[in-house]
Amino acid sequence: MTRSPAPGTVTLQRSGAIASVTLSHPGRLNAISVAMWQAIVRILGELSSDPAVRCVVFRGADGNFSAGGDITEFPQERQDAGALFRYHQEIIAPALQAIGHCPLPTLAWIEGACVGGGLEIACQCDLRIAGAGARFGAPIRHLGFPMAPDELGGLLAVAGRAVTLELLLEGRVLTSADAYAKGLLTRVVADDSLEAEVTRVATDLAAGSALVARINKETVRRLTPAAAPFSEAELRAFYAAWSDSADHREGVNAFLEKRRPNFTV
Amino acid sequence: MTRSPAPGTVTLQRSGAIASVTLSHPGRLNAISVAMWQAIVRILGELSSDPAVRCVVFRGADGNFSAGGDITEFPQERQDAGALFRYHQEIIAPALQAIGHCPLPTLAWIEGACVGGGLEIACQCDLRIAGAGARFGAPIRHLGFPMAPDELGGLLAVAGRAVTLELLLEGRVLTSADAYAKGLLTRVVADDSLEAEVTRVATDLAAGSALVARINKETVRRLTPAAAPFSEAELRAFYAAWSDSADHREGVNAFLEKRRPNFTV
Amino acid sequence: MTRSPAPGTVTLQRSGAIASVTLSHPGRLNAISVAMWQAIVRILGELSSDPAVRCVVFRGADGNFSAGGDITEFPQERQDAGALFRYHQEIIAPALQAIGHCPLPTLAWIEGACVGGGLEIACQCDLRIAGAGARFGAPIRHLGFPMAPDELGGLLAVAGRAVTLELLLEGRVLTSADAYAKGLLTRVVADDSLEAEVTRVATDLAAGSALVARINKETVRRLTPAAAPFSEAELRAFYAAWSDSADHREGVNAFLEKRRPNFTV
Numbered sequence: 064m065t066r067s068p069a070p071g072t073v074t075l076q077r078s079g080a081i082a083s084v085t086l087s088h089p090g091r092l093n094a095i096s097v098a099m100w101q102a103i104v105r106i107l108g109e110l111s112s113d114p115a116v117r118c119v120v121f122r123g124a125d126g127n128f129s130a131g132g133d134i135t136e137f138p139q140e141r142q143d144a145g146a147l148f149r150y151h152q153e154i155i156a157p158a159l160q161a162i163g164h165c166p167l168p169t170l171a172w173i174e175g176a177c178v179g180g181g182l183e184i185a186c187q188c189d190l191r192i193a194g195a196g197a198r199f200g201a202p203i204r205h206l207g208f209p210m211a212p213d214e215l216g217g218l219l220a221v222a223g224r225a226v227t228l229e230l231l232l233e234g235r236v237l238t239s240a241d242a243y244a245k246g247l248l249t250r251v252v253a254d255d256s257l258e259a260e261v262t263r264v265a266t267d268l269a270a271g272s273a274l275v276a277r278i279n280k281e282t283v284r285r286l287t288p289a290a291a292p293f294s295e296a297e298l299r300a301f302y303a304a305w306s307d308s309a310d311h312r313e314g315v316n317a318f319l320e321k322r323r324p325n326f327t328v
Numbered sequence: 329m330t331r332s333p334a335p336g337t338v339t340l341q342r343s344g345a346i347a348s349v350t351l352s353h354p355g356r357l358n359a360i361s362v363a364m365w366q367a368i369v370r371i372l373g374e375l376s377s378d379p380a381v382r383c384v385v386f387r388g389a390d391g392n393f394s395a396g397g398d399i400t401e402f403p404q405e406r407q408d409a410g411a412l413f414r415y416h417q418e419i420i421a422p423a424l425q426a427i428g429h430c431p432l433p434t435l436a437w438i439e440g441a442c443v444g445g446g447l448e449i450a451c452q453c454d455l456r457i458a459g460a461g462a463r464f465g466a467p468i469r470h471l472g473f474p475m476a477p478d479e480l481g482g483l484l485a486v487a488g489r490a491v492t493l494e495l496l497l498e499g500r501v502l503t504s505a506d507a508y509a510k511g512l513l514t515r516v517v518a519d520d521s522l523e524a525e526v527t528r529v530a531t532d533l534a535a536g537s538a539l540v541a542r543i544n545k546e547t548v549r550r551l552t553p554a555a556a557p558f559s560e561a562e563l564r565a566f567y568a569a570w571s572d573s574a575d576h577r578e579g580v581n582a583f584l585e586k587r588r589p590n591f592t593v
Numbered sequence: 594m595t596r597s598p599a600p601g602t603v604t605l606q607r608s609g610a611i612a613s614v615t616l617s618h619p620g621r622l623n624a625i626s627v628a629m630w631q632a633i634v635r636i637l638g639e640l641s642s643d644p645a646v647r648c649v650v651f652r653g654a655d656g657n658f659s660a661g662g663d664i665t666e667f668p669q670e671r672q673d674a675g676a677l678f679r680y681h682q683e684i685i686a687p688a689l690q691a692i693g694h695c696p697l698p699t700l701a702w703i704e705g706a707c708v709g710g711g712l713e714i715a716c717q718c719d720l721r722i723a724g725a726g727a728r729f730g731a732p733i734r735h736l737g738f739p740m741a742p743d744e745l746g747g748l749l750a751v752a753g754r755a756v757t758l759e760l761l762l763e764g765r766v767l768t769s770a771d772a773y774a775k776g777l778l779t780r781v782v783a784d785d786s787l788e789a790e791v792t793r794v795a796t797d798l799a800a801g802s803a804l805v806a807r808i809n810k811e812t813v814r815r816l817t818p819a820a821a822p823f824s825e826a827e828l829r830a831f832y833a834a835w836s837d838s839a840d841h842r843e844g845v846n847a848f849l850e851k852r853r854p855n856f857t858v
Contacts, residue, residue, distance in 0.1 A: 080592065117592070168497045189493045204801050209808040216816050221490050224817050225751050228719045229779050231809040232698045232798060246511070246776070249494050268497060271469050272575035272591040278474040279496040282566070286481050287489050288553035288818035301812070310802035326802040327610065327647070345857065382857070433762045454758045486755050511776070514759050533762060536734050537840035537856040543739040544761040547831070551746050552754050553818035 071095070071133065073102035075109070080117035080269040082110055085124050086181075092130035093123040095180045097140060097150075099133075100158040103184075107161035118269040119165060120261060121188055122172040123181070128197070131179020134206070137315055144299070144306040152298060155180065156213040162187035163217065166277040168268040172261040173197045174254060178236065186217040189280065191247065192261055194254035199242040202234035205324060207314020208305055212293045220287065222247050336360070336398065338367035340374070345382035345534040347375055350389055351446075357395035358388040360445045362405060362415070364398075365423040368449075372426035383534040384430060385526060386453055387437040388446070393462070396444020399471070402580055409564070409571040417563060420445065421478040427452035428482065431542040433533040437526040438462045439519060443501065451482040454545065456512065457526055459519035464507040467499035470589060472579020473570055477558045485552065487512050601625065601663065603632035605639070610647035610799035612640055615654050616711075622660035623653040625710045627670060627680075629663075630688040633714075637691035648798040649695060650791060651718055652702040653711070658727070661709020664736070667845055674829070674836035682828060685710065686743040692717035693747065696807040698798040702791040703727045704784060708766065716747040719810065721777065722791055724784035729772040732764035735854060737844020738835055742823045750817065752777050 071088030084106055086093040110116050123129050132155070140150045162169060162184060171177075171185040173193040179201050185191050193199075201210060201218070210218070210231060219227045226245045229235060239251045252260045268276070293301070305311050310326050317324035336353030349371055351358040375381050388394050397420070405415045427434060427449060436442075436450040438458040444466050450456050458464075466475060466483070475483070475496055484492045491510045494500060504516045517525045533541070558566070570576050575591050582589035601618030614636055616623040640646050653659050662685070670680045692699060692714060701707075701715040703723040709731050715721050723729075731740060731748070740748070740761060749757045756775045759765060769781045782790045798806070823831070835841050840856050847854035 189497055191490075204805050204809075207802050207805060209805050209812060212812055212816060215809075215812050219813065219816055223488075223753075223776070224813060225721075225776065225779065227813055228810070231813070232719055232801075232806055233794065234801075244509070244774070246488070246490065249490065264498065270592060271497075271499075272472050272579065272589075274570055274573055274575050275469050275472060275474050275579075276497055278566070278569055279469075279480075280493070282474060282477055282480050283484065283489060283492055283496070285558075286477060286484055286555045288555050290816045290818050293815075301808070304808055305804055308804055310804050314802065314805075324802075327800060454762055456755075488753075509774070511753070511755065514755065529763065535857060536762075536764075537737050537838075537844065537854075539835055539838055539840050540734050540737060540739050540844075541762055543831070543834055544734075544745075545758070547739060547742055547745050548749065548754060548757055548761070550823075551742060551749055551820045553820050 070098045070136075073099050073106060075106045077116065080115060081120060081265045082116045082118070083120045083122060085122050086129050086184075087124035088133070089125065091133065092127045092176050093125075093181070094130050094133040094135075096133040096136055097154050100154045103158040104161045107165055111166065117167060117271075117273050118265050119167050119169045120172055120265050121162070121169065121184060122261075123175070127175030128171070128173045128177040128185065129181030130176045131181050131201075131203075134315075134318060138319075141306075144302040147302040147306050148298060151211040151302070152213070155183075155211070159183055159187050159213060159217055166280065167273065168271075168276045168280075170261065170265055170268065172257065173248075174257055179203060180214075183214045183217055186221040186247075190249045190264065192250045192252065192257070192264060193239045193242070193248050194257040195239050195251055196254045197239045197242075198236050199239070199247060200234065200236035201230050202236060204231065204234045205314060206318055207308070207310040207312070207324060207326065212298065212301060216289075335363045335401075338364050338371060340371045342381065345380060346385060346530045347381045347383070348385045348387060350387050351394050352389035353398070354390065356398065357392045357441050358390075358446070359395050359398040359400075361398040361401055362419050365419045368423040369426045372430055376431065382432060382536070382538050383530050384432050384434045385437055385530050386427070386434065386449060387526075388440070392440030393436070393438045393442040393450065394444075394446030395441045396446050396466075396468075399580075399583060403584075406571075409567040412567040412571050413563060416476040416567070417478070420448075420476070424448055424452050424478060424482055431545065432538065433536075433541045433545075435526065435530055435533065437522065438513075439522055444468060445479075448479045448482055451486040455514045455529065457515045457517065457522070457529060458504045458507070458513050459522040460504050460516055461519045462504045462507075463501050464504070464512060465499065465501035466495050467501060469496065469499045470579060471583055472573070472575040472577070472589060472591065477563065477566060481554075600628045600666075603629045603636060605636045607646065610645060611650060611795045612646045612648070613650045613652060615652050616659050617654035618663070619655065621663065622657045622706050623655075623711070624660050624663040624665075626663040626666055627684050630684045633688040634691045637695055641696065647697060647801075647803050648795050649697050649699045650702055650795050651692070651699065651714060652791075653705070657705030658701070658703045658707040658715065659709075659711030660706045661711050661731075661733075664845075664848060668849070671836075674832040677832040677836050678828060681741040681832070682743070685713075685741070689713055689717050689743060689747055696810065697803065698801075698806045698810075700791065700795055700798065702787065703778075704787055709733060710744075713744045713747055716751040716777075720779045720794065722780045722782065722787070722794060723769045723772070723778050724787040725769050725781055726784045727769045727772075728766050729769070729777060730764065730766035731760050732766060734761065734764045735844060736848055737838070737840040737842070737854060737856065742828065742831060746819075
């Protein structure tokens with residue numbers, strides 16, 4: 064398995080005060096490569112110093128939000144506990160944190176697959192507006208690894224404990240209607256109304272007071288109870304607990320070999 | 329703009345062991361004046377020392393719960409950061425805390441507008457029973473100011489983070505059906521069944537053990553995770569961050585002049 | 594009132610990697626006796642040291658999950674504050690903790706009554722799959738006592754503050770549809786599809802990586818904000834506050850005499 068020749072892109076477009084951040088990885092359901100996670104951090108940094116931008120929309124190209132991390136990079140990026148630490152803590156966690164700490168109102172425009180890392184990005188946004196045909200999940204149990212703490216924390220903050228356990232233990236993929244009923248989404252509209260609805264909301268957010276939005280976001284974060292963050296020692300122990308396991312090897316190998324994993328041998 | 333000649337009233341009525349606290353500000357959708365916030369504190373104090381009362385119902389007069397704080401008082405009560413501190417921390421926060429810490433079962437009987445300070449009162453009650461035609465929101469973003477920490481904390485405890493952000497960032501006003509789906513309400517009934525349902529529930533609560541209700545309420549509060557309260561320095565910084573802002577001036581002026589605010593100049 | 598001659602049983606069955614734990618107390622809707630709570634601790638201990646088991650299903654015999662603690666034992670097991678402390682803290686709390694801390698995926702198969710201690714057990718499971726005809730509640734207010742802290746904490750973690758207050762203050766018994774809408778359940782299926790659905794899910798869980806499930810469960814627990822646990826002094830004060838109250842005596846006596854309690858004299 065070699066590195067994909069086209070590792071995907073994250074593009075930034077502006078329309079008035081609205082910035083659109085688009086995940087694009089053609090033919091791969093916008094799977095998020097290392098280069099794409101890093102581009103998210105860079106783009107959010109640019110936006111934070113641009114007073115003309117007042118709302119940020121996250122979306123995926125070509126009818127899907129994102130199917131998650133780019134699994135074809137796994138053999139090279141995730142070879143041992145140290146590499147896993149770097150991949151999750153130094154590549155993915157900073158990108159999610161950049162979105163979650165963005166002082167501007169953020170909006171996920173969700174159609175098609177919103178899975179794994181895609182769902183993690185959506186959960187960092189303030190609002191999640193989905194088309195009726197979208198689907199949501201984090202079925203990484205089939206790949207033989209658990210969700211990393213920073214990623215799980217964002218899902219937990221939106222979905223709550225019971226739904227997070229359901230998504231992780233069952234590896235369920237939810238319809239938009241089920242995801243809405245379980246509190247994962249702000250709103251669901253017909254697929255062919257989605258663009259109009261997102262445009263309407265983004266335009267409205269961009270017309271609001273950026274100061275008020277920033278303070279409201281800060282106050283919500285300040286008042287939301289949170290567990291103590293993992294120490295580096297805890298994170299090291301987390302990755303060491305499964306990086307070299309038979310289940311992890313079996314899960315990733317089965318995926319790359321396009322077969323069902325067998326965890327029971 | 330002079331002080332309203334009729335600043336509204338909060339009245340207390342008893343029917344057996346049930347106390348009803350009614351917000352009334354005729355022609356103003358029961359907008360809550362300083363005098364009314366102070367009356368709530370006084371009335372809750374009276375009730376707490378009256379062993380004959382076993383349930384408290386909060387309602388609004390004439391078909392609405394409350395449209396929120398009395399905006400006509402803003403020019404006089406909220407002139408600078410110090411006045412804002414006093415208005416929110418010394419007038420509103422004690423009233424909300426008096427409701428939230430009431431040892432008796434508390435029930436919000438909600439019809440019509442339940443907005444801003446009205447929603448904040450409802451969120452401090454143990455149960456929220458609404459008619460199908462009620463509406464819920466806190467669209468204060470249009471007024472150019474954020475929600476104060478004590479007020480936001482009560483909303484957050486009922487609505488959770490995602491719904492709180494939706495209400496504050498979009499300024500959305502929800503139907504009863506949507507508010508129920510999002511967890512803001514205990515129950516929704518047809519408007520013409522609301523009085524009967526509230527009476528049934530209040531009668532049932534009043535027939536229960538006041539000791540058991542008090543201990544259950546205390547245990548729920550004791551076991552609910554909460555962020556550390558804001559220090560006075562944090563509160564002072566919160567009000568200083570927006571009190572003298574152009575957005576705050578524009579929002580309140582636009583409201584008083586009955587025009588749309590323009591926050592983008 | 595003498596001790597029930599048949600105090601009920603908890604049985605363990607294995608089918609491949611799936612362990613089924615069945616509450617059975619014939620003619621009593623599987624009311625949970627002291628012997629049954631203790632059997633739960635013993636069985637979970639056995640399962641935790643058996644690597645062949647990969648999923649645990651909790652269910653009740655004969656069409657009901659469980660109607661809760663065995664009230665016929667109350668006069669003998671709960672005579673004063675010290676006995677209450679022992680009953681709740683040394684009998685019930687360890688059983689709930691054994692389920693909640695089980696490292697394997699746990700699944701509640703719920704039909705019929707899921708009430709009181711039955712609901713408390715279900716809330717300790719990772720997933721709750723119910724038939725449409727099941728019913729949920731904790732109407733112990735009619736018995737004149739509040740919910741003990743460890744038990745309430747489990748309900749609160751699944752249901753949230755507003756729904757917990759509704760269940761305790763109103764003593765409401767919810768249908769499956771309402772319990773699902775309020776976030777208490779993972780899924781509701783037709784009663785005659787329940788066994789097939791539970792079997793499907795348990796088989797799927799058992800085929801997954803036990804390591805991944807264990808780590809995901811640990812990470813969710815680690816990241817879920819929690820209040821400080823009650824100290825022993827707080828627990829002693831909790832039981833002392835109501836053990837010898839007129840309301841507690843009236844509630845239990847009324848139940849045993851099959852009449853409505855009168856808490857208002």
